[in-house]
Every structure is written in structure tokens, then in C-alpha cells.
Amino acid sequence: MKPLNTTISAIPPSGIRRFFDIAAEMDDVISLGVGEPDFVTPWRIREAGIYALERGYTTYTGNAGLPKLRELVCADLASRYDAHYEPATECLVTTGVSEGLDLAFRVLLNPGEEVIVPEPCYVAYQPCVAFAGGVPVGVPTHAEDGFAIDIAAVETAVTPRTKAILIGSPANPTGAVQPPEVLRELVALAERHDLYLLSDEIYDRLTYVGTHTCLGAVPCARERTVVLGGFSKAQAMTGWRVGWLAAPEPIAELCLRVHQYTMLCAPHVSQIAAVEALTSAEGDVAEMVADYDRRRRVFVKGLREAGLDCPEPAGAFYAFPSIRASGLDSETFAERLLREESVAVVPGSVFGSPGEGHIRCSYATALPQLEQAVERIGNFLRRL
Numbered sequence: 001m002k003p004l005n006t007t008i009s010a011i012p013p014s015g016i017r018r019f020f021d022i023a024a025e026m027d028d029v030i031s032l033g034v035g036e037p038d039f040v041t042p043w044r045i046r047e048a049g050i051y052a053l054e055r056g057y058t059t060y061t062g063n064a065g066l067p068k069l070r071e072l073v074c075a076d077l078a079s080r081y082d083a084h085y086e087p088a089t090e091c092l093v094t095t096g097v098s099e100g101l102d103l104a105f106r107v108l109l110n111p112g113e114e115v116i117v118p119e120p121c122y123v124a125y126q127p128c129v130a131f132a133g134g135v136p137v138g139v140p141t142h143a144e145d146g147f148a149i150d151i152a153a154v155e156t157a158v159t160p161r162t163k164a165i166l167i168g169s170p171a172n173p174t175g176a177v178q179p180p181e182v183l184r185e186l187v188a189l190a191e192r193h194d195l196y197l198l199s200d201e202i203y204d205r206l207t208y209v210g211t212h213t214c215l216g217a218v219p220c221a222r223e224r225t226v227v228l229g230g231f232s233k234a235q236a237m238t239g240w241r242v243g244w245l246a247a248p249e250p251i252a253e254l255c256l257r258v259h260q261y262t263m264l265c266a267p268h269v270s271q272i273a274a275v276e277a278l279t280s281a282e283g284d285v286a287e288m289v290a291d292y293d294r295r296r297r298v299f300v301k302g303l304r305e306a307g308l309d310c311p312e313p314a315g316a317f318y319a320f321p322s323i324r325a326s327g328l329d330s331e332t333f334a335e336r337l338l339r340e341e342s343v344a345v346v347p348g349s350v351f352g353s354p355g356e357g358h359i360r361c362s363y364a365t366a367l368p369q370l371e372q373a374v375e376r377i378g379n380f381l382r383r384l
Contacts, residue, residue, distance in 0.1 A: 007130055007131065007133075011130060011131075014123055014350075015123060015346070015347065015349070016033065016123060016346050016350060019335070019344055019345075019346065019347075020344065022335075022339075022344075023338060028342050029338070029342045029343070029344055030344070030369050030372060030376070031362075031365070032343065032344060032361040032363070032365065032370075033345055033346050034362060035317075035362055035364070036232075036238050036362075036364060037233060037238065037364050038364050039288050041273075042235070042277075042281050042284035044280050045235065045237065045276050045281055045284075046273070047276075048272055048273050049240070049269050049272065049276075052269045052273070053269055057269060057272055058268060058269070059268055060264060060268065061093075061265045061266070061271060063259060063260045063265055064092050064093065064265075065091075065092065065093025065265060065266060067087065067088070068275055069093055069244075069271050069274055069275050070088070070091040072278040072279065073087070073091055073229075073246070074086070074087045074090075074091050074246070076278060077214060077216070077246060080214075081204075081214035081216075081217050083214040083216040083217035083227065083246070084222075085246040089249045089253070090247060090248060090249050091245070091246050091252065092244065092252055092255055092256050092259060093243075093265070093266045094230075094243045094245055094263070094266060095242070095243070095263050095266045096230055096241045096242065096243045097200060097228045097230045097232070097243040098124065098243075099243070099259075099263055100226075100228045100243055100244065100245040101124070101128050101228060102128055102131070102132070103245065103258050104198055104255060105129055105131075105134060105198075106255075108163060108164055108198075108226075109129070109132050109133055110133070111133040111134075112133070112134070112161060113134050113161055113162070113163040113164075114134065114136075114137050114159060114162045114163060115135070115136055115162075115163060115164045115165070115166055115198075116137050116139055116154055116158070116162060116164070116165045116166070117129070117165075117166050118138075118140075118141050118149050118154070119138045119140055119141065119351065119353070119354045119355065120141070120147070120171075120173055120320070120348060120354050120355035121138075121166075121168065121173075121351055121352055122168055122171075122172045122173070122200070122351070123350055123351060125166055125168070126352075129166070134163070137157050138352050138353070138354075139153050139157050140153065140354035141354060143174075143311050143320070143322060143358070146176055146311060146314075147174040147311070147320075148176065148178060148179060149167065149182050149186060151182065151185045155193075158193050162193065162195060163195065163196060164195055164196040164197065164198055165186065165189075165190065165198070166197075166198040166199075166200070167199055167200070167215070168199075168201075168203075169183075169199070169200075169201065169203075169212075169213075169215075170203040170204070170206060170207055170212070170314065170315025170316040171203075171316060172316055172318060173318050173346070173348070173351045173355065173358075174311070174313065174318065174320045175311075175313020175314060175316045175317075175318045175320060176311075176313070176314060176315070177207055177209065177212070180213045183213055183215055183218050183221075184218055186215075187218050187219070187221040190221075191220060191224075195224070196225070196226070197221060197224055197225040197226070198225075198226045199214075199226070199227050200228050201214060201215070201227055201228060201229045202229055202230050202232060202243070203234075203315055203317075204234075205233070205285060206289060206315050206316050207315040208296060208313075208314060208315060209314035214227060216246060223248055224248075225247070225248075226245060226247040228244075229243060229244055229246075230242060231243065231274050231277055233317075234285050235274075235281060235285060237273065237274070237277065240270040240273055240274070241266065241267060242267065242271055242274045243266075292317050292363070295364075295370055296313060296317070296319075296363055298370065299370045299374065300312060300313070300319055302370070302371065302374030303361070303377070305378075306374055306378035306381055307325070307378065307381045308321040308323065308325075308381070309321060309322040309324075310322070317362055317363050318362055318363070320348065320359070320360055320361075321359060322357055324357045327384070328384075329347075329349070329356065329357075330347035330349045330357060330358060331347040331349055333359060334359055336380070337376075337377065337380050340380060341377065341380045343376050343377060343380075345360060345361050346361075347360075348360060361373075
């Protein structure tokens, strides 16, 4: 048989899934691995979806998404972050942020062009670059700097083939929030080298220290920036698969063109539920965010008391403690912790080489389970 696509064949399976496959065969496992809210989608949003089904809204929508939803997304960006986009021409409803990321790379990249990706980073970033024909170039960030982007290191990585820089803030896996001054320096760097910027802001509402800065609102950023967001995290709508992309019209138009031929549109019912989320569910979101913040403080305190050096995550719902003092590499630590104490975490190495020496722990789980997990981690460390 002729060989299959060599780029896709060269990408390893997600390093996260292996530990969940092991955990699925065990009893009494506390999972701190899944990047998914433990909350059910708020009732008022679910009810809107149920009502939409009862009314027969089971058809396609326009390719770009429901006009009402695009208007609400743009109004929210404007009122919350002073980021201004035209709903009709600069906003596209996508099937989750993942599709938006794929669309943006397909539109921005020609074969062989490079995308700089600060690491540790979400496991899908670099494969998405490669799937679009690009070349991902990792640039390390460091715990001692709060995982802030090192502008000098990014500039050193720029070559004549560099086309774009991708960031996530608040970040998966570190929980880091990029300071406004770093974002301004990043925009200035992009101007100097005529680069595009992609900003994954799916965790924007889950910012606990300071306030979120939308990259599209930073002066001089808008014309070269693609902003990605959605409803999976703050509104607990992971399974509804609905997100959005905001970008200057020339970029948004071509993203829509790819979307027309591949996804056609995000699910109609999900879009109606997302409309409800933006019009009526602010109180629900605030309650969930406050609960995450409470868990964050309790969990990080517990990890530190157990003996792990843990930077304070300023956003998202992940802690990224150092396990270097254990003498184990991150994969060995995660596997032994799972088998010996039935606690599932993700080795930091799967998020890029700068993640080695850390583990990712999601605190999107009930507080009693987090407290029990900390106790088990402490037992494991004492045995070591």
C-alpha cells in the first residue's frame, strides 16, 4: 500500500490520553487530568437548547453562524475588553476553538512557514501548525518568571520563514496570564517583523489575578491579530462544540471560505444555547468562576504544604507544580502517582520540553476530591 500522510503519521498520539486509559481500568481514581469543567451546563442554557430542539431548530444555519450570536460576541468583546469587530464581516462562529485554530492556520500559512509557540503550551498547538503545512518553533518560558513570554527569546527565534506567533492567555497548562506590558512588547515585535498574532482566549473569564487583556484590543495589534474564544470553559459547554473567531475582514473572509467547505456551520442548537449564555447566564458564570477561585487557593496551598513548589496560577483551572525535588522525571512521577495513590495528573513533558520537571493538575473538580488528592500526593512524596 502507498504510504499515508507523512506529516500526520509523524505526530504522536496525545500524551494526555495514555494516563486516562490506565486510570479507566482502576478503581477509586481521583482525576486531576481532564481540562473540562466538572459543572453541568447551567440549566437556563440547557433549557434554551431543549426548547430549540422542540421548535425544530435542527437545520443548518448560515455558514458564519447566527447573526444574533455574532452580534452578541462582538458586543461582549467591545464592552468587556474594548476590542471592536464587525459582526457581519469580522466574526465567525466555529465548532469550538479547535476548529477556529485550524482555520486560522490554514489561512495564514503557506507550506514551510514557521509559527513561534511559547512553551509549555496546549498539546494541540504544534500539531495544528504542522497539519496546516507549517513548522512549529517552540520558545521556552520559565516558572521563575511566572511563565511570562520572553520577548528577547521570541525575537531570537524569528527567521525569514516566520509567519506568526501563537499564544494562549490564560494558559493551559500553566495557568499563567500574560502581563499587559508583555503583550504590548509582543505586538511591537510583530510590527517590527511583520508577523501575524494568534491569541487563544478560551479561558478569558477565568482570570483571578488582575484583569484579562484581549490581544485584539492592544494598540496596533488589531490588523494582524486573530482572537479565538468560546463557551466550553466559563459556561461549561464543552460538549456543545461552539466557539468563535474574530479577525480583520481579509482573514475572517478566508476562514469562512474554508469553514464553508469543511464544517459548513456550528450546530444550530448549540448556537441558540450560546445566545442564551451571553444574554442570561452571567450570574451562573460568576458563581462558577468564584468556585474555581476558591478551589485554586485551597489546592495550591495544599500542594505547597505537601512539599511541591507550585507557582500561583493567575487564570484557567490548572496548577503546574514543580516535581524536581522528587528526583523523578515528570512521566515517571505521574505514572507512579497514578498506580500507587490513584491520582491522575498529566506529566509536564507532554506540553513541550520546558514542561519537564512539572505536572499539570486540573482543579476543575469538587473540593473534597481536591483535598483528598492533596493528601494522597503528600503520602506519595513522603514515601519518596
